[in-house]
Amino acid sequence: GQQVMQIPQYQHVQEGEDFTTYCNSSTTLSNIQWYKQRPGGHPVFLIQLVKSGEVKKQKRLTFQFGEAKKNSSLHITATQTTDVGTYFCAGERAAGNKLTFGGGTRVLVKP
Amino acid sequence: DAGITQSPRHKVTETGTPVTLRCHQTENHRYMYWYRQDPGHGLRLIHYSYGVKDTDKGEVSDGYSVSRSKTEDFLLTLESATSSQTSVYFCAISETTGITGNTIYFGEGSWLTVV
Numbered sequence: 001g002q003q004v005m006q007i008p009q010y011q012h013v014q015e016g017e018d019f020t021t022y023c024n025s026s027t028t029l030s031n032i033q034w035y036k037q038r039p040g041g042h043p044v045f046l047i048q049l050v051k052s053g054e055v056k057k058q059k060r061l062t063f064q065f066g067e068a069k070k071n072s073s074l075h076i077t078a079t080q081t082t083d084v085g086t087y088f089c090a091g092e093r094a095a096g097n098k099l100t101f102g103g104g105t106r107v108l109v110k111p
Numbered sequence: 112d113a114g115i116t117q118s119p120r121h122k123v124t125e126t127g128t129p130v131t132l133r134c135h136q137t138e139n140h141r142y143m144y145w146y147r148q149d150p151g152h153g154l155r156l157i158h159y160s161y162g163v164k165d166t167d168k169g170e171v172s173d174g175y176s177v178s179r180s181k182t183e184d185f186l187l188t189l190e191s192a193t194s195s196q197t198s199v200y201f202c203a204i205s206e207t208t209g210i211t212g213n214t215i216y217f218g219e220g221s222w223l224t225v226v
Contacts, residue, residue: 006153009151033214033215035215041219042201042217042218042219042220043154043201043215043217044217045214045215045216048214088153088154090154090215098156098159098169099156099215100156101146101153101154101155102153103151103152103153104153104154
């Protein structure tokens, strides 16, 4: 079946530094989505990427979809304590199908 | 936040007892899902529904059953709870957007402990 892998599993970041988390699918995706889950909370939708090579920005967050539509990345610049949480990517093999979630990257910020 | 209510939010139960978790939505969305979240495993789909009385299995469906008799309610039942079913359970809803696919909205979660 379809597998979605995320690396790293944990990311310790100094406040103010940048970091990137990566998402890789075993199959070509129709679209990829990113979710954020704060500690003790529920996953919240951040963004969806559909086109090959697509890049989208949300303030300090930059999301990219690979040319082959099998991988994605999330880059956060100038990390803040509000960025703490677990970031999940989720891939959809065909539009309207079930999402497959990656294992998540848990981000911890050192002040 | 999407109008999703899960109940109970927290439950401790004994091994071998049946447990039912309820998900109620006010969005009239077609699709409803039950996920479980465990450390190191992320979010795994248990069952989902694509309409009233229309359900299908996810990747970790063994030991679970679901029912959807109304658009707004999706029930998850553990027929005979085991310790391996101790987890956080999330209900989610979506309305497929066709070309761009589903965006999922999650409920607050139900913490289940089986002792």
